[in-house]
Amino acid sequence: MKSKDFFNLSWFGMKSIFLKQKKPILGTIILTDDCNLSCKHCAVNNIQKKMYSYESILKEMESFYDEGIRILFFCGGETLLWEDQGKNVKDLIKAARKIGFYIINIVTNGTIDLDLPEADVIFLSLDGKKETHNLIRGDTYDKIMENLEKAKNSNICIYMAINKLNYKEIEDVSKLAKSHPHIQSISFNFHTPYEGTEYLCLSKEEKKVSVNTIKKMIKEGYPIFNLYSALDIYLKNNWERPCYQCIVSEDHKRYICGRCVEVKSLCEECGYLFAVEFSLLFRGNIRIIFEMLRTYLRYV
Numbered sequence: 001m002k003s004k005d006f007f008n009l010s011w012f013g014m015k016s017i018f019l020k021q022k023k024p025i026l027g028t029i030i031l032t033d034d035c036n037l038s039c040k041h042c043a044v045n046n047i048q049k050k051m052y053s054y055e056s057i058l059k060e061m062e063s064f065y066d067e068g069i070r071i072l073f074f075c076g077g078e079t080l081l082w083e084d085q086g087k088n089v090k091d092l093i094k095a096a097r098k099i100g101f102y103i104i105n106i107v108t109n110g111t112i113d114l115d116l117p118e119a120d121v122i123f124l125s126l127d128g129k130k131e132t133h134n135l136i137r138g139d140t141y142d143k144i145m146e147n148l149e150k151a152k153n154s155n156i157c158i159y160m161a162i163n164k165l166n167y168k169e170i171e172d173v174s175k176l177a178k179s180h181p182h183i184q185s186i187s188f189n190f191h192t193p194y195e196g197t198e199y200l201c202l203s204k205e206e207k208k209v210s211v212n213t214i215k216k217m218i219k220e221g222y223p224i225f226n227l228y229s230a231l232d233i234y235l236k237n238n239w240e241r242p243c244y245q246c247i248v249s250e251d252h253k254r255y256i257c258g259r260c261v262e263v264k265s266l267c268e269e270c271g272y273l274f275a276v277e278f279s280l281l282f283r284g285n286i287r288i289i290f291e292m293l294r295t296y297l298r299y300v
């Protein structure tokens, strides 16, 4: 990130904290809800199986930028399945750079070519050791490892959604993230119980065990892209939500914080740690501000 961009983000942060501004800075555009997988914990795949058009995505990127959004995520469905009129995700990232976004990230299931140096960070979903990951995500682990081997020039962050089936493997996945030459970091979310997936939720005690494991690994120097101080606040579940600084757009429909905002009572059980972290950041939590600066400068 350029120092000018860093300064602008800090200025935005100060206005949000001191003037209680509720404008978004982080925007996610859903490129498609089409997906080649059907993971046990997911509720956003293959609903309409729609691939949104290049023009409509471009228009939304421009609107985002005009509204002050500077951190952009592309997500899905499976993000890397997206194509339209001979264009693919690389073309979208190039267009986003031209518009002027400071940080451009994607989230992917890793089953499609991962070598995407154009992105600032590729969040690669991996949900456990081979057997558990495949139980949750279908037989995809080997393919992901194969794609990882080829992804020599990308900044890859493992993205693990912690649930009842995989919470005992947090340390194993973190060890892989630390030792694999093509992985830079690892970020965790906790399961958010969409209808039909409640059985994957952790008990209070299991959440505590998981949080303690992550905290221990942060202290031991594992490359963890979560904020230490936000973890206990996640456990207490008393952070303010939704987070007004994040916005999601799917087919020009906007959602504050996440698409999940429209699911009744779901926010009360939110496991998305980015929402916890951003919410605390823009309410002026000093520790979080410091940890966010340190973490972003290290991994983005």
Ligand SMILES: C[S@@+](CC[C@H](N)C(=O)[O-])C[C@H]1O[C@@H](n2cnc3c(N)ncnc32)[C@H](O)[C@@H]1O
Pocket (backbone or CB within 6 Å): 035, 041, 042, 043, 044, 075, 076, 077, 078, 079, 107, 108, 109, 123, 124, 125, 159, 160, 161, 189, 190, 191, 192, 193, 194, 197, 271
């Ligand atoms: C919806 S997927 C879309 C991108 C891509 N298909 C993938 O799997 O990474 C984005 C992320 O949301 C996570 N996710 C899906 N359902 C979830 C849930 N109920 N709770 C927490 N995370 C969830 C996935 O594990 C994935 O890391």
Ligand code: SF4
Pocket (backbone or CB within 6 Å): 035, 036, 037, 038, 039, 042, 043, 044, 045, 076, 077, 078, 109
């Ligand atoms: S790969 Fe991503 S979008 Fe597809 S089902 Fe799994 S979590 Fe959902």
Ligand code: SF4
Pocket (backbone or CB within 6 Å): 192, 241, 242, 243, 256, 257, 258, 259, 260, 261, 262, 266, 267, 268, 269, 270, 271, 272, 275
């Ligand atoms: S707080 Fe935000 S991320 Fe969490 S469930 Fe609600 S809308 Fe989704």
